[in-house]
Amino acid sequence: MKKTAALLLGIALLTACGTRQTDQTDAEMDRFISNLMGKMTLEEKVGQLNLVSVGFDITGPILSENVEEKIKAGQVGGVFNTFTPDAVRRLQDLAVKESRLGIPLLSGYDVVHGHKTIFPIPLGLSSSWDLNLIGRVTRAAAEEASADGVNWVYSPMVDIVRDPRWGRVSESNGEDPYLSSCIARTMVENYQLDNLAKANTVMACLKHFALYGASEAGRDYNTVDMSRIRMYNEYLPPYHAAVEAGVGSVMTSFNEIDGVPATANRWLLTDLLRHEWGFDGFVVTDYTATMELVHHGLGDMPKVSELALNAGTDMDMVSEYFLATAADLVRSGRLPESVVDAACRRVLEAKYKLGLFADPYKYVSEERAKNEIMSADKLALSKEAAIKSMVLLKNEAEVLPLKANQKVAFIGPFVKGRRDLIGNWSAAGDWRKAVTVWEGVANTVGTANCLYAQGCNLLEDDALIGKLNPHGAMIEKTAPAGRLLQEAVRTARQADVVVAVLGEPFGMSGEAASRSDISLPENQQALLRALERTGKPIVLVLMNGRPLTLPWEDEHMDAILEAWYPGTQGGNAVAEVLYGKANPSGKLSMTFPRNVGQIPIYYNHKNTGRPFDPHQKYTTKYLDCPNEPLYPFGHGLSYTTFSYCDINLSSTTLPANGQLTASVIVTNTGKHTGVETVQLYIRDLEGSVTRPVKELKGFRQVLLTPGESKQVKFTITPDDLKFYNSQLDFVAEPGEFQVFIGGSSANVKAASFVYE
Ligand code: NOJ
Numbered sequence: 001m002k003k004t005a006a007l008l009l010g011i012a013l014l015t016a017c018g019t020r021q022t023d024q025t026d027a028e029m030d031r032f033i034s035n036l037m038g039k040m041t042l043e044e045k046v047g048q049l050n051l052v053s054v055g056f057d058i059t060g061p062i063l064s065e066n067v068e069e070k071i072k073a074g075q076v077g078g079v080f081n082t083f084t085p086d087a088v089r090r091l092q093d094l095a096v097k098e099s100r101l102g103i104p105l106l107s108g109y110d111v112v113h114g115h116k117t118i119f120p121i122p123l124g125l126s127s128s129w130d131l132n133l134i135g136r137v138t139r140a141a142a143e144e145a146s147a148d149g150v151n152w153v154y155s156p157m158v159d160i161v162r163d164p165r166w167g168r169v170s171e172s173n174g175e176d177p178y179l180s181s182c183i184a185r186t187m188v189e190n191y192q193l194d195n196l197a198k199a200n201t202v203m204a205c206l207k208h209f210a211l212y213g214a215s216e217a218g219r220d221y222n223t224v225d226m227s228r229i230r231m232y233n234e235y236l237p238p239y240h241a242a243v244e245a246g247v248g249s250v251m252t253s254f255n256e257i258d259g260v261p262a263t264a265n266r267w268l269l270t271d272l273l274r275h276e277w278g279f280d281g282f283v284v285t286d287y288t289a290t291m292e293l294v295h296h297g298l299g300d301m302p303k304v305s306e307l308a309l310n311a312g313t314d315m316d317m318v319s320e321y322f323l324a325t326a327a328d329l330v331r332s333g334r335l336p337e338s339v340v341d342a343a344c345r346r347v348l349e350a351k352y353k354l355g356l357f358a359d360p361y362k363y364v365s366e367e368r369a370k371n372e373i374m375s376a377d378k379l380a381l382s383k384e385a386a387i388k389s390m391v392l393l394k395n396e397a398e399v400l401p402l403k404a405n406q407k408v409a410f411i412g413p414f415v416k417g418r419r420d421l422i423g424n425w426s427a428a429g430d431w432r433k434a435v436t437v438w439e440g441v442a443n444t445v446g447t448a449n450c451l452y453a454q455g456c457n458l459l460e461d462d463a464l465i466g467k468l469n470p471h472g473a474m475i476e477k478t479a480p481a482g483r484l485l486q487e488a489v490r491t492a493r494q495a496d497v498v499v500a501v502l503g504e505p506f507g508m509s510g511e512a513a514s515r516s517d518i519s520l521p522e523n524q525q526a527l528l529r530a531l532e533r534t535g536k537p538i539v540l541v542l543m544n545g546r547p548l549t550l551p552w553e554d555e556h557m558d559a560i561l562e563a564w565y566p567g568t569q570g571g572n573a574v575a576e577v578l579y580g581k582a583n584p585s586g587k588l589s590m591t592f593p594r595n596v597g598q599i600p601i602y603y604n605h606k607n608t609g610r611p612f613d614p615h616q617k618y619t620t621k622y623l624d625c626p627n628e629p630l631y632p633f634g635h636g637l638s639y640t641t642f643s644y645c646d647i648n649l650s651s652t653t654l655p656a657n658g659q660l661t662a663s664v665i666v667t668n669t670g671k672h673t674g675v676e677t678v679q680l681y682i683r684d685l686e687g688s689v690t691r692p693v694k695e696l697k698g699f700r701q702v703l704l705t706p707g708e709s710k711q712v713k714f715t716i717t718p719d720d721l722k723f724y725n726s727q728l729d730f731v732a733e734p735g736e737f738q739v740f741i742g743g744s745s746a747n748v749k750a751a752s753f754v755y756e
Contacts, residue, residue, distance in 0.1 A: 032357070033348045037341065039101060045344040046326040048077035048103070051284060051317045054091065055081035064318055067091075071105070072098045075323055077315060077347050078106030078152070083115075083428050085364040088149025096360045104351055104360035108205070111153040111427050112171055113137075115144035117378040117568050118422040118429035121545055122157065124389035124564030126173035126589040127636070129677045129699055131186045137385050138190035140378045142202045147368035148428070151354050152203045154251060156187040158238035159208055161590060162600040165218025167513030170545030170565070171425055172213060174589025175602045175633060177234055178696040181241035188245035196248060197355030199362050206242040208253035208286060210268060211235050215255060218599065219514045224255040229689065231257075232724035234604075240277055248281040248350055252289055252313060261296045263289040264304065269312030282346035284315040291319035301325055306335050314343035374433070379569055386566035386573030391586035392637040393550075393560040399497065399537045400559045401580025401639055404445045409495035410438060411455040411488050411531065412502045412524070414543050419474050420458075420503070423545060423565025424510030433568060437501050437541070440571030445579050451495055455488035455531075456481060458505045460523040468507035475505055481523060485530055492534045499578065500531060501541045506565060509545025518596060519549045532556050541574060547592040547631075554630055562586070580639060585675035585701075587636035587744065591629045598625065603633035603745040604692040632746040634679050634696075640670030640706065644678075647741050647751040654737075654755045656718060663713040664741045664749060668704035675703050678712045681740040681748060687733055688725050694740055694748075714741070721755055 037045065052064035070076045071094040079091055088107050095105045113119045119137045128134065145153055158180050161169040173180040184206070191204040214235065215222040226235070243250075250273065252262040262268055263285045273279045285308065293304035305325040308316070316322040329335035355362050372378075392400070402408055414420065414437065421434040441447055457477045459465050465475045478484075492498045502524045507513060519525065529552075531538055539559040542548070543566070553560060561584065563574050576582040593601045612627050613619040621627055643666070650661040666676055680698035684691040697720045702710050716739070721732035734755050742748030 029349060029352050033345055033352060036101070036103070036348065037344065040344070042327050042330060042337070042340065044074045044101060045340050046322055047073070047075040048344045048347045049315050049326065049340070050076050050320060050323045051078045051080060051108070051315050052076055052320070053081045053318050054079045064320070068094055071095050074099045074101060074103070076105065078108055080108035082107065083109055083145070083148045083150050085149050085366045085369055089361060089364045092360050092364065103348070104356040106152050106347070106351060107150055107363065108152040108154060109145065109150045109427060110155070110425055111141050111145045111150065111202070112155050112157065112425040113423070114141050114382070114427060114429060114567065115148060115150070116373050116428045116430065117144060117382050118426050118434070119382050119385045119567045120389040121170045121423045121425075121565045122173055123170050123545065123590060124566065125385060126179065126183055127391050127564070127586040128385065128388040129179065129587055129589070130388055130701060131182055133385055133388055134183055135186045135190045136381060138187045140381055142191045143200050143372050144378065146200050146202050146363050147365055147372040149364050150202060151356070151363040152205060152249065153191060154205045154207060155191070156184050156204065156242060157207050158184045158242060159211070159213030159253075160235045160238065161213040162602045163215070163218035164518050164547040164590065164593065165514050165516060165596065165599060166213065166215055167220060167509045167515070167545065168511055169213070169547070169590060170423065170509045173238070175591060176589065176604065176696050177237040179589055179699070180238040184238040184242040185245040188242050188247045192246065192248060196353045197358070199365070199368070203248035203350060203354055204242075205249040205251050205284065206239060206247045207251035209250045209262060209273070210239055210253055211257055212253035212255050220512050221254050224257065228728060229724060229726065232728055243273070243277045243279045248353065250279065250281065250283050252283060252285050254286055254289055254292065256296065261289070261293055261298065263313055264293050264298055264307040264311045266311040274312060282314040282343070282350050283312055285313055285317045285319070287317050288319045290316050290321040302329060302334070305329065309335060309339050309343060314346045382567050383569035383573050383576075386563070386570050387577055387582045387584075389564055389566065389586050390573070390577055390584045391562040391588055391635070392584040393562055393592075393631050393635070394554060394557065395559045395637050395639070397558065399539055400561070400578065402497065402499070402539075402578050404579065405449065406496045407449050407451065407494065409451040409453065409491045409498045410441065410501065411453045411491060411498055412500045412527070413454055413456060413458045414501040414503055414541075415452060416454070417458070420506040420543060421565060421570040422567055423506050424513070429568065435569055435571035437571045437574050440573070440575030443572055444575035444581060451491045453488040453491040454478065454484055455500070456484050456523050456527040459521050461521065468505060471507055473505055473507035485527060488527060489530050489534060492531050492536050495536060498531055498534070498536045498538045499541060500528060500538055501543065502528070503543035504545060506545070516596065518546060520553070525552070528553065528557070539578070541578070547590050549593060549595050550630060551594050580672070583639045583672050583674045585636070585638060585677065587634050587677045588631055589633070591633050592631035594625055594630045597622070598629065601629050604695050606690050607693050628746070632744055634743070634745040636677075636744070638670070638672070638674040638676065640668050640672040640674040642674070642676045642704070642743055643667045643669045644742060644749050647739060647749045649739065649751050649753055652753045654716065654718065654753055656756060659715050659717045660753060661713050661715050662739045662741060662751065663711050665709050665711050666702055666704065667709040668706050671706050673703065673705045675701050676743055677701050679742060679745065679748075680714045681745065682716070682720060683738040683740070684721060684723070684733070684735070685738060686735040687723070691723065694745065696745070718755065
């Protein structure tokens with residue numbers, strides 16, 4: 001009887017929505033939702049605020065239980081961690097056909113760098129500085145995910161990162177607010193397009209709001225404390241950009257802001273996000289973040305639920321605290337019912353915008369899954385993205401590109417290793433489908449002239465292996481270290497050049513993967529030292545999720561190619577770059593320090609009152625190492641070389657409502673065709689508050705054939721000079737400014753102008 005009623009009501013809802021068009025006005029949506037909410041009990045409204053995990057991607061201490069029963073009872077608004085048309089259809093059936101009101105479910109997933117076709121990790125992709133590419137990658141991820149039952153993705157992650165000890169820098173777009181904002185906007189636009197109701201779009205979820213990247217000492221989940229002015233100028237811009245681009249949902253971060261954890265922070269979620277920025281989507285917590293408010297010390301279960309709901313949190317991921325307490329809080333008068341109503345409305349609006357009321361099975365299509373997932377064009381894009389994400393950190397004496405007739409010894413556990421190529425947060429990606437470096441070499445030039453030795457185990461450190469393996473790392477010691485090393489040295493001696501492929505097994509970066517020492521694992525360093533003693537030229541190819549400290553490697557290796565975790569097509573991409581079929585063009589989106597003592601380190605730092613002077617004792621510096629990083633933000637070499645002429649300014653004054661142009665001629669002075677990323681930085685020389693020594697304000701990519709020159713022009717307007725002052729007003733202040741243009745933050749031409 002109950003089931004029949006539910007079915008009838010479900011059909012009635014579907015019919016009511018079926019004729020609705022995607023461009024329905026807000027008023028129509030409001031009417032539809034008011035009508036629906038008029039039928040809902042308080043418990044059913046609270047049910048919409050409950051997000052449960054179905055599956056095995058556990059990122060917290062607990063797992064959701066009795067999910068099916070809860071869906072049928074109207075106690076679930078959304079599920080995550082499940083995919084495939086079949087699995088999602090089964091859950092959607094329970095909601096639509098077996099719950100009293102037949103309200104469809106949101107179906108979320110961490111589609112962080114691809115769904116099944118895996119692209120380079122975000123830190124890698126951001127190193128491409130190629131927004132068109134990032135847009136296409138995002139679109140591909142949205143197409144695959146939406147065909148596979150997912151309508152809501154936990155991406156983009158736009159936390160600004162300045163501390164590579166934090167494992168989650170791998171998921172970020174690096175340290176720069178401008179670059180990260182451009183990427184945030186691009187990703188939101190390409191996940192959602194102009195209409196969320198299209199079957200090939202997904203709702204994006206901006207995370208982690210906010211400041212999660214500033215965890216003290218780079219230790220995951222640690223405290224954050226920062227001034228408002230730093231927040232506004234340096235950490236908030238990418239979140240703001242994503243909100244301006246229309247992101248549909250926002251995930252709270254685990255950390256505190258001004259002493260109040262994000263999930264309970266009303267200033268953050270309501271004053272700033274909704275009132276100041278005009279966000280009109282819904283806010284979900286991170287995994288068990290409501291429950292964690294108890295550990296933060298804000299009170300017991302009812303108290304923290306009340307705080308979170310009052311702060312502006314709408315949906316509770318996995319804790320089930322809202323489910324357990326919200327109705328009683330309302331009944332006892334502790335929580336206004338309007339708070340639950342508002343949260344419920346926002347969740348229902350998301351479902352409405354996604355078109356789920358019109359067709360709950362819109363994102364469930366075996367046929368689309370068959371055609372879209374891992375299609376040839378997506379695999380080609382995965383290779384292209386991996387190529388464009390790689391950063392050539394060093395290339396002495398043009399040891400790269402390799403020549404096809406050279407005898408090359410490929411050495412290292414990452415040469416034939418497959419497990420680590422797709423990296424962490426690889427969603428539904430299947431590492432078994434990844435192309436290894438060795439296979440890539442076979443596909444690119446053949447392996448007739450190549451030798452192979454494993455060289456070392458991924459790790460020797462049993463304590464570390466013991467921490468990583470329970471989470472899928474699959475690290476095995478396949479042979480005694482001494483034997484592997486001897487074989488490697490023997491193999492290297494027979495070759496003209498050695499390519500060592502090393503790095504961090506994927507579990508060493510990502511969530512809950514902070515490190516206090518960010519060098520290569522000690523056993524891998526021992527291998528490199530032994531290889532170096534052979535006197536052969538060595539190319540080091542790195543696969544890792546964070547900037548590493550590489551002082552010895554920088555001194556002793558002939559070339560270093562940062563390949564990150566390159567994704568499904570990683571091996572093909574690495575081989576094409578090594579053999580010069582593709583020319584690397586990536587530029588670092590995050591600084592590589594010389595040692596851990598320099599952290600936090602970032603290019604857009606302040607000048608201080610005692611800027612560095614080598615001849616003066618009392619200036620800002622270390623006794624035991626330079627201030628400069630090993631590889632600065634924006635650094636990345638090519639197989640060709642580029643020269644820059646001096647900056648040409650259209651005027652040395654910028655009037656208040658005017659603009660000026662800054663241009664340079666860039667010339668390819670080498671022997672290969674290549675892409676250069678021309679970077680524009682600005683420095684405000686005099687302000688009411690201290691300003692950074694330079695800030696990225698624009699970039700352009702130019703393709704140049706050998707000998708070719710192109711003019712690259714930037715328009716500068718007063719908007720580019722604006723910053724938040726002490727009153728948190730966004731202003732441009734008159735005075736002198738410097739403009740820098742170059743191929744890295746540390747290698748630029750300079751000019752100056754006055755803003756009137
Ligand atoms: C925890 C992570 O912090 C977040 O990034 C992720 O989206 C959620 N778990 C869901 O898996």
